[in-house]
Amino acid sequence: MVNTINAFDRITDVNMDITIKRQQPVVGLGNLLIINAVTADQNETPLSDQLTPEEVQNGLLMRKTDTATGAVYREYKNLDSVKNDYADNADIVAKAEAYFAQENHSDRIAIADLPAGKEQEALGAFWFFNWTFAIRAKSSDDNPAITLLSNIFEANKDHFLVIQSTDVTFLKTLQGQAYTIALKHDIAEPMDAAYVGAIATLPVGSTTWKFKTLRGITPEALTSTELNAINQVNAVAYTTVFGKNQTTEGKTLSGEYIDTLHGVIWVQNEMQAKLQKLLQDNDKLPYSQIGINMILAVATQVLNTAYEKGIIQQDDNGKADFTISATGRNEQSAKDLSNRHYGGLSFTYHASGAIHSITVRGTINSDTYLN
Template structure:
């Protein structure tokens, strides 16, 4: 789909209208099924049946109760004779409204292809599961920043779908993916050394800490935080969407300082929303840490003005992040 607005964000270390909390469950069978949205598990049962992998994944999502998304989507990839390739199925599904991909397949070759497709698209995230750390390590070598692998000895009940159901539909930027309780998932009884091995392989898992069951980390395969990728996509897409609407709703956005100010105002509105949702940090005075710089008309190359292309806008923001570990020192006075 052609776009008139393109926002690029680089993460610095110190398109349909996306539902940013909407999961897509992708199954596979001899007959393909188109993308369809579901609002309740009973409707999934009518189309797929309780014994299907699609139903099990949907059940894991909606088992998270009040945290679960209001709607999910399900589709099927054709296998067998004249199968639908990953490229084919992703081409049709990337036109639809979803953000988190969950596949019923855990075959190494399939997972690698889906991870590569999500990485290339650069607008969604992929959550998969594995009971074999060696397979996770093969994915780790690809350094995918948009794929999260949930390691567990029992992957039949879709722990990664439970995680998406628990966290994915919260306001973007308001939560971390670590420390989360997952309904229906049993914690692993493992040592600290075993947990470090899981993390070193690039996966996250489910453990008990201080008597409470919780996710062990909140990272993608590359080591980037899941909420950072989610926030980046949210800011980029919403600026693109808002400015595209400005173009459509305004008789003319003039190539003047006034018109340029309209572009900047829309951009700052989205950044302020990011601040209110908790993804943008605040300074010591409580003021949001973001900024914009938009060149005035006279600063823009006349060639760009003649082509009606404005490329002089930039923005920045500091991520609020989250505290995942702490060391607190104390003194006993006598």
């Protein structure tokens, strides 16, 4: 798939470059954003970002308008507060209702009104606000709109787009998109909102996205052929297995498991935050082995925490399966020394997996003689 969309820039002095190394085949980051497409004239009058006492009382947590595009971002504390602004939007109300019906929903939900034709610029304005998963307000098989959004998320590689479709054939065209999660389900039900609400806020590294029950969502009766077709495109279904309603495999459209990539996002965010704090809290971080050792210590602690959370695998010796190194000052380029930039820190870790299926082999001894 052709991808001409560039990643958004974040204001930070710590740059992250992570590569996931996979075995070659023989052949709180859980908050939800509802993307609400609006016509250009719906946001003609700029709104003040200053909330009134009444708005605060009614559960509106924040509002931010992007003056360049007219897009508006809001955060709400509960379903009732969403209804205050979107009572006439049945799609948004249904999504918010499904989200807050789940046991593990967050203490907030975000909604962004994005003018048609300005999705990339508008999302960029709010990209680093308090959300990690996004869904569309109106689920539909609008393939061009879904493809555009999917490409935006794929270019940035640090948020997830959750789409819902009944068209398994269309989902094949998005194969390889690592940051798009596809749900194959009747679009009359908001499975996407329920899916995020049930799982996303659980501690990163502690859970897989398979076997989960969604409140208020009807499981589909699937034949093994239908489920195999869904699995082949790396989509997620909701069905009944041995009397329990459950989500299926839990992969993104690339075939990577959601929990693995969620862990990558956690490590990236935590590493950036902790190293940024190191820079900010020290009057001067010396460009010497002392300063480099301080950087190494902070990064090592982040990886140890990731191991404790279940993001990083345990090796055969019962230790955290990661390596980390920091090259010395004399190994840095003259340009980096001149620019006071250190680029000698690197690490590798083995992502912690999960058991999703079991094979049991048995032998039965019988006293019966067969003629």
